[in-house]
Amino acid sequence: EIVLTQSPATLSLSPGERATLSCRASQSVSSYLAWYQQKPGQAPRLLIYDASNRATGIPARFSGSGSGTDFTLTISSLEPEDFAVYYCQHRSNSPRTFGQGTKLEIK
Amino acid sequence: QVQLQESGPGLVKPSETLSLTCTVSGGSISNYYWSWVRQPPGKGLEWIGYIYYSGSTNYNPSLKSRVTISVDTSKNQFSLKLISVTAADTAVYYCTRGGGTLDSWGQGTLVTVSS
Numbered sequence: 001e002i003v004l005t006q007s008p009a010t011l012s013l014s015p016g017e018r019a020t021l022s023c024r025a026s027q028s029v030s031s032y033l034a035w036y037q038q039k040p041g042q043a044p045r046l047l048i049y050d051a052s053n054r055a056t057g058i059p060a061r062f063s064g065s066g067s068g069t070d071f072t073l074t075i076s077s078l079e080p081e082d083f084a085v086y087y088c089q090h091r092s093n094s095p096r097t098f099g100q101g102t103k104l105e106i107k
Numbered sequence: 108q109v110q111l112q113e114s115g116p117g118l119v120k121p122s123e124t125l126s127l128t129c130t131v132s133g134g135s136i137s138n139y140y141w142s143w144v145r146q147p148p149g150k151g152l153e154w155i156g157y158i159y160y161s162g163s164t165n166y167n168p169s170l171k172s173r174v175t176i177s178v179d180t181s182k183n184q185f186s187l188k189l190i191s192v193t194a195a196d197t198a199v200y201y202c203t204r205g206g207g208t209l210d211s212w213g214q215g216t217l218v219t220v221s222s
Contacts (some may be wrong), residue, residue, distance in 0.1 A: 001168075034208050036152075043201055043212035044152065055210060087152055091207025095167040096142075096154040 002026050004088050006099035012107040019075040021102045023088035028068045032092040035064055035073045038101075039084045047086075048073060080106075109134035111202050111213035118219050119196075125189040125218055129202030136160050136183045140206030143176060143187045145198040146215070153198075157206040158185055165206070192220045 003026040013019055023033065031051040036044035046055040048064035051071060061076040075082055083106050088099040115127035129141070143155040156166035158176045166174050170189070178185040189196060197220045203209040 032207065036209075043215050044209075045212070046208065046210050049208040049210070089152070089154075089209070094165050095169070096207065098152040098154070100151050 001095055002029060002090055002092060002097055004090060004097055004099035006086075006088060006102045008102060009100070010103045010105060012105050013078055014107045015078050015080055017078050019073075019078055019082070019104060021073040021086055021104070023066075023071040023073070023099050025069045025071075025090060025092075029090040029092035031067045032090055033064075033066070033071050034089050034091070036087045036089065037082075037084050038087065044087060075104075078104075109204060109211050111204065111211060113200060113202050113213045113216040115216065115218070117217060118221065119192055120222050121193055121220055122191055125187070125192050125196060125200075125220075127187045127200055127202075127216065127218070129185050129187075129213060131183045131185075131204075136178065136180055136185065139204055141176075141178070141185045142203045142206060142209060144201045144203055144209065144212075145196075146201070147195075147198045155187065155189075155200075159206070194220050196220050 005024045007022045033051050035048040038044040052064045063074045085101045085103050087101050110132045112130045119125045137160045140157050142157040158164045173190045175188045199215040201215045202213045204211040
C-alpha cells in the first residue's frame with residue numbers, strides 16, 4: 001500500500017497570501033495524484049487531477065505540480081473561502097489511498 | 108451535472124450488515140466507475156472500493172473480506188454492503204463517481220454502529 005504523507009498538518013496564513021501544501025508518496029505514483037478540498041460538513045471536492053490538471057470550475061489560483069513521489073498544491077492568493085482541509089490521493093495502484101490532510105486555517 | 112445521493116439506515120447494530128444505496132441522477136451510470144469512500148468522525152478519508160457499470164469490482168484489502176459493491180443499471184444505482192460491522196465502521200459514507208480520480212461526490216450519510 002502506498003502511503004501519502006502531507007505536510008504541514010496545519011498551515012496558518014492570511015487572505016491574500018500564497019499557500020504551498022506538500023504531499024509525499026512512499027513510492028512513485030507517476031502523475032496519478034489528485035487534490036481535494038473539504039469544508040466542514042461538506043463532501044470533498046476535486047481540485048486537481050493527474051498532478052497538474054484543474055478540475056472543471058476550479059479557479060486559476062489553484063495549481064498542482066510534481067511527479068513521482070513529491071507533489072505540491074499551490075494557492076496563489078488566498079481567498080476567505082479557501083480555508084479548509086486539503087487531501088491528496090493517488091490512483092497509481094490498488095488500494096487507492098489518501099493523505100492525512102492539511103488544515104489551512106486563517107491566521 | 109451528475110448528482111449522487113446516498114440512502115440507507117443511519118444506525119446499525121454491531122455484528123449486523125451495513126447497507127447503503129447511491130442513486131445517480133443527471134447522467135447515466137453506464138461507462139463509468141463508481142466508488143465508495145468513508146470518513147470516521149473527525150478523521151481522514153478511506154477508499155472502500157469501486158465498481159464498473161459492467162459489474163467488475165476492486166476492493167480495499169483492509170475491507171475485502173466484508174465488503175460487496177453491486178450495481179443496478181436499470182435503476183441508475185449502485186450499492187454497498189458491509190457485513191459484521193463494529194464501532195470502528197462508524198463513519199460518513201460517500202458515494203463518488205470514478206475509480207481513481209473521484210470527480211463527483213454525494214453529500215455523504217452518517218452511519219453509526221451502536222446497540
